Amino acid sequence: MYPLAFAKEGETVIVKSINAGFGAIQRLSSMGLNIGSKLKVIRNQNGPVIVSVRGCNIAIGKGLAMKIIVERV
Amino acid sequence: MPNNEDKYEIALIGNPNVGKSTLFNALTGENVYIGNWPGVTVEKKEGKFSYNGEKFKVVDLPGVYSLTANSIDEVVARDYILNEKPDLVVNIVDATSLERNLYLTLQLMEMGTNLLLALNKMDLAEKSGINIDINKLEKLLGVRVVPISAAKKMGIEELKKVISEEVKNKKFTKIEYPKLEPYIKKIVSILQKDENLKKYNLKYLAIKLLERDKYIEELIKNSKVWSELSPGLNKIMEELAKKYGEPELGIVEERYKIIDKIVSEVVKKTSGKLTTTQMLDDVLTDEKVGILLLIPMLWMLFKFAFVVSSPFSAMIDYGFGVLADIVKSSIPNKFIASLLSDGIISGVGAVLTFFPILAFLFFALSLLEESGYMARIPFIADRIMNKFGLPGKAIIPLVMGFGCNVPAIMATRTIENEKDRILTIIINPLMSCSARLPIYAFFAGALFQKYQGLVVISMYALGLCLALILAVLFRKFIFKSSPMPLIVELPPYHLPNLNVVLMNTWDRVYDFLKKAGTIIVFGVMLVWFLSVYGPSGFLGVDALQNPQLIENSYVAIIGKTLVPIFSPMGWDWRACSALVFGFIAKEVVVGSMAVLYGVGEENLVSILAKVFTPVSAYAYMAFCLIYTPCLATLAVIKQEIGWKWAVFTLIYELVLAYIVALIITVVGSGIIVVCKSLL
Numbered sequence: 001m002y003p004l005a006f007a008k009e010g011e012t013v014i015v016k017s018i019n020a021g022f023g024a025i026q027r028l029s030s031m032g033l034n035i036g037s038k039l040k041v042i043r044n045q046n047g048p049v050i051v052s053v054r055g056c057n058i059a060i061g062k063g064l065a066m067k068i069i070v071e072r073v
Numbered sequence: 074m075p076n077n078e079d080k081y082e083i084a085l086i087g088n089p090n091v092g093k094s095t096l097f098n099a100l101t102g103e104n105v106y107i108g109n110w111p112g113v114t115v116e117k118k119e120g121k122f123s124y125n126g127e128k129f130k131v132v133d134l135p136g137v138y139s140l141t142a143n144s145i146d147e148v149v150a151r152d153y154i155l156n157e158k159p160d161l162v163v164n165i166v167d168a169t170s171l172e173r174n175l176y177l178t179l180q181l182m183e184m185g186t187n188l189l190l191a192l193n194k195m196d197l198a199e200k201s202g203i204n205i206d207i208n209k210l211e212k213l214l215g216v217r218v219v220p221i222s223a224a225k226k227m228g229i230e231e232l233k234k235v236i237s238e239e240v241k242n243k244k245f246t247k248i249e250y251p252k253l254e255p256y257i258k259k260i261v262s263i264l265q266k267d268e269n270l271k272k273y274n275l276k277y278l279a280i281k282l283l284e285r286d287k288y289i290e291e292l293i294k295n296s297k298v299w300s301e302l303s304p305g306l307n308k309i310m311e312e313l314a315k316k317y318g319e320p321e322l323g324i325v326e327e328r329y330k331i332i333d334k335i336v337s338e339v340v341k342k343t344s345g346k347l348t349t350t351q352m353l354d355d356v357l358t359d360e361k362v363g364i365l366l367l368i369p370m371l372w373m374l375f376k377f378a379f380v381v382s383s384p385f386s387a388m389i390d391y392g393f394g395v396l397a398d399i400v401k402s403s404i405p406n407k408f409i410a411s412l413l414s415d416g417i418i419s420g421v422g423a424v425l426t427f428f429p430i431l432a433f434l435f436f437a438l439s440l441l442e443e444s445g446y447m448a449r450i451p452f453i454a455d456r457i458m459n460k461f462g463l464p465g466k467a468i469i470p471l472v473m474g475f476g477c478n479v480p481a482i483m484a485t486r487t488i489e490n491e492k493d494r495i496l497t498i499i500i501n502p503l504m505s506c507s508a509r510l511p512i513y514a515f516f517a518g519a520l521f522q523k524y525q526g527l528v529v530i531s532m533y534a535l536g537l538c539l540a541l542i543l544a545v546l547f548r549k550f551i552f553k554s555s556p557m558p559l560i561v562e563l564p565p566y567h568l569p570n571l572n573v574v575l576m577n578t579w580d581r582v583y584d585f586l587k588k589a590g591t592i593i594v595f596g597v598m599l600v601w602f603l604s605v606y607g608p609s610g611f612l613g614v615d616a617l618q619n620p621q622l623i624e625n626s627y628v629a630i631i632g633k634t635l636v637p638i639f640s641p642m643g644w645d646w647r648a649c650s651a652l653v654f655g656f657i658a659k660e661v662v663v664g665s666m667a668v669l670y671g672v673g674e675e676n677l678v679s680i681l682a683k684v685f686t687p688v689s690a691y692a693y694m695a696f697c698l699i700y701t702p703c704l705a706t707l708a709v710i711k712q713e714i715g716w717k718w719a720v721f722t723l724i725y726e727l728v729l730a731y732i733v734a735l736i737i738t739v740v741g742s743g744i745i746v747v748c749k750s751l752l
Contacts, residue, residue, distance in 0.1 A: 020558075022285070022321065023143050027560050029325045030139030032173035035318070036326065045360035047456045048465075048559050054172035057354070059452040061459070061559035 004049055005065035007041045013070035014038055020067040028068075031058050039070065081240040082130045082157070086150060086181070087165035088174055089136035090445075090564035092193045094573045096165055096223040097133045100233070107580055110149045116580065124233040129240075132159065138173075140180045142288035144489055151288075154184060155273070160240045162186040163232075168198035168205055168220070169565070171340055175332045178214070182246040185274040189239050190218040191232055196225055197565075202343035210339045216246060224570055250327040256283060256309045260302065267298045282306060283313065285321045350445075350565040357446070358563075363453045371472050374441070378434035379476035379507060385429035393422030411605065411614035412598075420597030423658065424590040427479055427705065431582045434473065434480040439577040443569030447487070448561055455559045461541045462548030464488055464556045467497040471540070474504025475533070478706040479589070482713060483581055490557035495714050496547055499722045502702035502710075503540040505533045508660040512697045515663050519681035520690045528691070532698050539699065539729070585709065592708035600657050603627040620671035628653050629669075638731075642696075642738050643689045652696070658703050688741035692734040700730035 007013055015035050018025050028034065032054035042057060043050040049065040050057055060068070085100075087093045101120025110117045118133040134153060135146035142148055154162060164181055166174040171192075181188055190210075198205065211218045219235050221228030250257075260279035264270055270278065270293075281289035293299055313320035356362055397414035404410035441447045451458075451465030458465050466488045473481035478501050485501075488494040513532050517525040548556075605616045607625040616622040623629055632650025639649055647669040654665035667674045670684075685693065701723050702710065711719040 017318065022319075024558055024560070025319075025322070026139065026141050026143055026325075029322075029329075030141070030176055031560065031562060032170075032176065034325050034329055035322060037329070042354070043358055047360060048452055050354075050358060050452070050563065055170040056173050057563040059448075059455075059559060059561050059563055061455060063459075063555075064558035064560065 001069050001071050003066045004039070004041075004051070004060070004068040004070050005044070005062055007044060007049070007070060007072075009041055009044050011041045012038060012073045013041065014073055015068060016071050017069045018067060019069065020064060024064060024067075028060075032056060033058065033060075033068075038073065080128050081160045082132065083161040083163055083236060083240065084132045084134055084154060084157075084159040085163050085165060086134040086154075086177070087136060087193075088138050088167065088177060090448075090562060091136075091165050091167040091174065092223045093133065093136055093165050094577070095570050096191065096193065096221070096229075097131065098570075098572050098576060099223050099226055099229050101131050105576070107583065110153075115145055115149050116584075118580075122233065124237045127237060129236065132157075137177065139177060140184075141284070142286055145491070146489070148288065154181070154186060160187065160243075161189055161236060163189050163191055163236065165191045165193050165223075168192050168194050169201060169203060171203075171205065172332060172336050175335065176328060178216075179248060179328050179331065182214070182216070182248040183274075183280050184277050185245045185247070187239065187243055188216045188246045189235060190214070190216055192218055192220045193223050195220045196222045196227070201348065204341040204343065206339045206341075210335070213335050213338065214246075224567075248331070250280075250324070250331070253280075253283065253323065253327055256313075259305060259309070263298050263302045263305070264293070264296075266301075267296045270296060270298075280324060283309070283320070284324045285310075348565070353566050354449075354563065357449055358452060363449070367450065367453050370441075370446075371469075374434075374437050374469075375472060375476055377437050378430060378473070378480070382429040382433035386426045389425050389428065390422065393418055393425070397422075407614045408611070411617070412601070415605075415614070415617060416598040416601040417594065419601075420594035423597055423705070424586065424593045427477070427585065428582060430477055431480050431483070431585055432578055434476075434484070435578040435581040436574065438469070438484060439574045440569050442487075442577075443567075443574055445564045445566040448563050451559060451561060452563065459556060461544045462552075462556060463497060463544050464490065464493040465559055467493070470497055470501055471504060474501045474506060474540075477506050477508070478502050478504065478702060479585070479709045480581075482706065482709050483585065485713070492552045492554060493556050495718055496544060496552060498710060498714055499547065499718060499725075500540045500544050502706050502722060502726060503536050503543065503699065505536040505698055506659070508658055508703065509698055511660050511663045512655075513694055515677060516681060516685070516690045516694050519678045520685060520687045528694075532694055535695060535733075536698050539733070543725075543729075584712070588712040589705060589708035592711065593705050596704040596708075597657055600628070600654060603631070603653075618668060620669060623650075623668065639734075642692045642734055643686070644693060645684060648684070648693060652700065655697060656701055656704055658705065659697060662697060688738060688745065691741060692737040695737055696730045696734040698730075699726055699733055701726050 001016055015033065015037050017035060018028065033039065037053055039051040039053050041049065042052050048059045048061050050059050085093060085097055097118065097120060101122050105118060105120045108117045109115065115135055120131045122129050122131065132153065134150040137147045137150050140147055140151045162181055164178050166178060178190065192205065192207070207218050207220055217235055217239055219228060219232045221232055257276060257279045260282060261275045264275045264278055278289055278293065282293065293302065310320040313323040317323040317326055357366060397418045400418060401410045401414045404413065450468060454468040455465030458467050470481040470484045473484055481501050481504070482498050485494050485497045488497060513529045517528040521528045604623060604626045605612055605614055607627055607630065609625060612622050612626055616626055628650050629646065631653050633646040635649040636646050647666065650669055651662045651665040655662035663674065663677065667677045670677065670680050672680055707719050707723060710722055
């Protein structure tokens with residue numbers, strides 16, 4: 001298990017926990033990213049991370065991506 | 074506007090980027106009324122259509138992903154549905170990402186609304202190999218589903234027909250979360266003892282309590298059953314925490330369980346080839362290439378908004394000038410002639426010269442937004458902007474500030490977080506807009522002939538540096554929170570719908586003309602009044618052209634009072650009075666100086682060279698850059714975030730301008746002394 005910020009481009013991962021404030025968790029869940037959802041990492045360079053989740057691409061700031069703990073499928 | 078003729082009221086709700094505006098447009102056509110939701114700056118759009126002789130009022134709710142209490146948009150949408158109880162809620166859903174969109178649908182079902190699903194982008198879904206079994210979806214949700222393509226105007230008539238059927242067929246949606254049902258029943262059994270809560274859907278209140286919704290918690294805490302409810306609720310929360318990690322995650326997980334089940338039965342995917350969006354994003358969101366492409370993009374935007382629009386502004390300016398002259402020469406009463414031409418006409422003219430700039434900028438911005446590129450900009454700029462405590466989206470208002478702060482401040486509306494938005498707005502006037510250039514040009518020409526370019530550029534750099542430094546300071550000492558972490562959907566790229574773009578543009582421009590316009594006209598008239606009146610009474614309308622007369626006006630008195638304050642900088646009362654005029658619009662400073670010194674603008678340069686030293690001139694330029702946002706900017710700050718912040722901006726800028734001018738004077742004189750002693 002490791003933070004989403006460390007995931008590699010092209011990798012598919014499952015969200016294990018989100019250690020952020022409740023507001024951020026609710027926003028992420030409403031956009032389709034909750035515990036147990038499967039993400040495909042589209043882009044992870046120096047800036048925010050782009051993941052594809054439930055058919056949509058979402059960009060997540062690096063700081064928040066550090067708080068999303070994922071596991072490789 | 075409420076209208077008794079409208080038989081039915083329907084609400085349109087959906088996620089951002091699902092084509093809600095396009096559908097709203099297709100349903101209602103030109104028939105639109107724009108206002109604000111009570112108490113907030115969120116825009117409210119209403120339209121009308123008739124079907125079979127019956128009239129329908131359509132209320133466009135803000136685009137939201139969810140109905141929590143976390144953002145103004147969500148609260149507005151939720152309050153409306155809860156309190157206004159529309160006859161029908163039309164949930165517009167993106168067929169290409171049904172999974173994510175159903176999250177909002179389930180929350181609407183929890184509220185027990187009379188619901189209808191408009192399944193949009195069916196054409197795109199088919200193209201990308203997504204097949205949706207509509208009959209099955211209807212059965213599973215217990216809600217009518219109408220497939221449409223708003224962009225292609227397909228299925229709109231059918232949708233109208235189903236709307237007209239469903240408004241009469243009042244049935245209310247229900248949803249069950251098997252694992253949470255026992256808890257919900259327990260809570261409902263207690264809530265129903267309070268008669269005052271009967272107007273709400275109790276099951277919905279129970280679910281919201283499980284979700285720890287602050288807003289509903291407050292509501293229930295005021296109820297008489299709270300003391301009976303709270304021990305049991307705490308126990309339930311503990312149980313949920315054990316099962317789901319956090320109690321509030323329980324409901325989220327259960328919602329997605331139902332969604333996953335529905336999607337697995339209803340959606341069939343056949344192929345998954347590389348889409349245009351993927352190809353474009355490979356390039357546009359690349360760390361290095363993305364930035365390289367963003368710069369020309371912003372440059373084009375800037376040129377389009379400020380250069381292409383400028384002949385139109387000049388035409389309006391000229392037209393009002395001519396009109397003012399005609400009025401002046403044709404009305405015999407000089408006072409009324411001057412009031413009309415120098416006060417009212419030039420005030421209205423000042424407002425309308427913004428019209429082309431705003432129209433061009435918002436046309437371009439809304440084009441970018443509709444195309445999908447806009448969502449990528451904060452992604453690219455996020456890291457840099459975050460260093461200064463600003464959100465990624467702040468880059469557009471910052472750059473646009475170099476053209477004009479008014480549209481720049483209005484462009485902050487895309488920033489969701491209120492604190493982030495206020496911060497981005499209050500530093501914006503420091504970005505040196507094009508109206509300040511004439512001041513720099515005159516002074517640089519008069520006192521820094523050899524280094525004109527460098528001196529002018531240094532002003533722009535000074536403004537930018539101050540804006541960024543203050544962003545860091547305000548963030549640290551006033552807002553005391555880090556910028557909202559970036560969470561943004563990157564919608565697929567698509568061709569913008571011209572109607573939607575034009576309507577968005579008109580919304581923004583109209584808003585400005587209506588709200589900021591009145592303040593600007595009033596401000597221009599106030600300054601006119603102060604310059605033709607003095608303690609001795611009316612000075613005669615020639616005061617505006619006559620240096621001897623204007624010396625006795627209130628403006629001159631204000632200027633003279635200011636002289637001691639500015640004595641370290643060595644500015645005379647004329648320079649100080651010109652600052653008062655500069656409040657209307659910064660470019661007015663130059664013209665006012667010409668009047669005050671009693672010369673034409675063409676001779677102003679030689680006068681300035683005599684009256685100012687290089688140091689006092691440079692300090693004056695910096696002061697003009699920083700001191701007070703111009704009247705229009707102030708009006709637009711008030712329009713966007715209220716008087717409190719407008720006054721705050723005014724005061725901090727005055728103080729900052731004084732400090733910076735003082736530093737320039739002290740350091741500048743020091744350098745000169747050192748240079749002289751070396752020679």
